[in-house]
Amino acid sequence: MNEGIKRAGPPEAVQKLRENFYLLQVPLSETPSADWKRLFYETQQSPPADFPPRAVDVSGAFIRFRSDVPSVEARTAWIDRWIERANQKEAAMGGKLDEERRRRRDEHQREQQELAAINAHWEKL
Numbered sequence: 399m400n401e402g403i404k405r406a407g408p409p410e411a412v413q414k415l416r417e418n419f420y421l422l423q424v425p426l427s428e429t430p431s432a433d434w435k436r437l438f439y440e441t442q443q444s445p446p447a448d449f450p451p452r453a454v455d456v457s458g459a460f461i462r463f464r465s466d467v468p469s470v471e472a473r474t475a476w477i478d479r480w481i482e483r484a485n486q487k488e489a490a491m492g493g494k495l496d497e498e499r500r501r502r503r504d505e506h507q508r509e510q511q512e513l514a515a516i517n518a519h520w521e522k523l
Contacts, residue, residue: 402485403430409474415464422470423462424477428503430456433491438484449473451480459506
């Protein structure tokens with residue numbers, strides 16, 4: 399049984415927006431489907447008013463959000479809850495999405511292998 403999408407690492411600051419405020423991203427175990435993204439945004443219960451699910455951007459295999467340094471830990475915990483809730487709702491929809499997820503995972507793996515081969519070719523430029 400597929401366990402769903404997971405956070406695949408810690409948050410990482412990718413851009414300083416202003417003093418003590420950053421654009422961060424967390425990697426996901428795979429690129430979510432459009433259905434999963436919809437569930438991520440729409441099925442959350444009682445999110446904090448200053449950090450609703452729509453305050454994050456699910457793009458590719460990353461979730462990006464803005465935060466000050468003291469709030470990163472709490473916001474990452476919220477994201478973990480939202481990921482779990484989306485996985486639960488997706489599982490409740492049945493196995494119809496499993497084949498699509500498998501296809502996307504295989505496609506992503508082939509793409510990563512192709513990128514690695516291309517980058518290896520350019521390593522010594």
